[in-house]
Amino acid sequence: MKEITFEDDDRIIKVTKTVVEVMWHQLQITTNSPESGGILVGRENMSNNNFIIEFATAPMADDIRKRTRYIRKDKGHLNFYQDLYDKNNGIYRYVGEWHTHPEKIPRYSGIDRNNWKRIAQNDNGNDFHYHVIAGTEAIRIWKIKCRGGLHPKLLYTAYW
Secondary structure (H helix, E strand, O other): OOOEEEEEOOOEEHHHHHHHHHHHHHOOOOOOOOEEEEEEEEEEOOOOOOOEEEEEEEOOOEEEEEEEEEEEEOHHHHHHHHHHHHHHHOEEEEEEEEEEEOOOOOOOOHHHHHHHHHHHOOOOOOOOEEEEEEEEOEEEEEEOOOOOOOOOOOEEEEEE
């Protein structure tokens, strides 16, 4: 696995190899594999406005995982973020969510869109979120604005 790099407006966004590997190891490659997911955490490079998505949580014990549904319930995801934030003087921020789909080229569902919209509307500190869906043959990344962001914008598609 390698890192992902793409452009969003005038900035370069980098998703580290470690984050990509977290998703890769959770792909739904068998017919009974449940969806997986977690949160994304990153930081802005203040010198050039670029952004790095550096951490992703993996599914945890209290999360709900079905073949075509993932619900992040375990408080460990947010505890991980809070600990990282506190230990690094607040340089990290919540970036968005990631989850898998049991389809080759993932598309967001109405449930995904509504969840992303709900998350964005409850975020008072960020201008946008990145949401990732990892399919069996490709990974896709969408951006949604936190204020007035009703329509996710597809930014990146790559094949594994």
